[in-house]
Amino acid sequence: MVEHASAAINEKGHLVFGGADVVELAKTYGTPLYVYDVAMIRNRARGFKNTFERLGVKAQVAYASKAFSSIAMLQLADQEGLSLDVVSAGELYTAIKADFPREKIHFHGNNKSEEELEMALDYEIGCIVVDNFYELELLQQLCKKKDKQVNVLLRVTPGVEAHTHDYILTGQEDSKFGFDLNSGQSEDALKMALCSPYLNVLGLHCHIGSQIFETTGFKLAAKKLLTKMAEWKEKYQFQPEVLNLGGGFGIRYTSEDDPLEPSRYVEEIIHEVKQQTELLHLTMPEIWIEPGRSLVGDAGMTLYTIGSMKDIPEVRKYMAIDGGMSDNIRPALYDAKYEAVIANRMNDPVEETVSVAGKCCESGDMLIWDLPVPKPNHKDILAVFCTGAYGYSMANNYNRIPRPAVIFVENGEARLVIKRESYEDLVKLDLPLTVSVENA
């Protein structure tokens, strides 16, 4: 019944994750609670990194920190020798606070503000992934003002859109991100960047989608980018050092998902890049990738306490938990599917089908429809699997619900890495309408 890679059941019939009894964790730290299996994150990171090393290809594996950013998480990424993607000043600030090596930080985004670009220049981060002409201008002005040079990648949209099980070739991609590769846009951007005394163009970047289960899309994108690089090498003597193929490697949320091992994605990408560079007489570039979800997604789970239940005979049984779209907005946002178990009753037979309702004031706040479970009791602990990516990072205070705590577990040892928000935290930015006499 527990198909999850790093989960097990102990003698009490409790779910064990990362070597810890999750029912005990719920007791100690309260619910809702995010729990991460640190060994699994390390394994995934090594799966990507070691494959490049084994095949002798220079690479950077950058953790896309938008999936889950916190000081402890970024320290863990650094321990594993990963680079880091940030997409805002807030994520950059977190990286700086975590003492992340600045030269390994890459800054993404389709509308980086002047303040954000200045911050990136001041911290002298590894590179800025330039997205559009406005940014290209702005960045040069800021470099001039600060008398600084900066490494850049140009983000291009290759007209390859990868989805979970297939990919779509589009002539001109309809995306808010990047310079279009098929029209002259990306070439114009390259010319501008090459002319600039402030910008050092390392190469090209693309990101073709997310939750991708096959390699065709990555290979097609690599081929398209390398073909352009070869053209531009002739025309502009542009020697690209870096080919960045983005993230989007899939994970298994439910039994319907069938992802590849990290090593498989990397092996096939390397094979294609090697083949194309030979064919096109290019020198082999460094390959950069940017996994987010696949590093932390199934390494995280959320624990909830089961509360009220509503049985509508012949229709459905609702089982409510003490969280919901405030800590996991993905089902409401894009109909994401999850699996879950009653963590304190792992050996009890499945007897019912329930639908897991959140506690927010929204009919759409439903975490899971039609989940088979043992007959649930109030105060049982529900464990929802694979909430490690875009869970905490998208958590919010809707209904003024405090954001949960986050625990790292390794070798059975638990460590609090993000404190639970307090009610005081919820009002700390609020100002009263009238200033009372005492405070004036």
Ligand SMILES: *Cc1c(COP(=O)(O)O)cnc(C)c1O
């Ligand atoms: C979101 C994003 C990623 C990570 O995507 P995952 O699906 O989490 O692997 C990587 N690169 C860029 C540019 C992104 O926007």
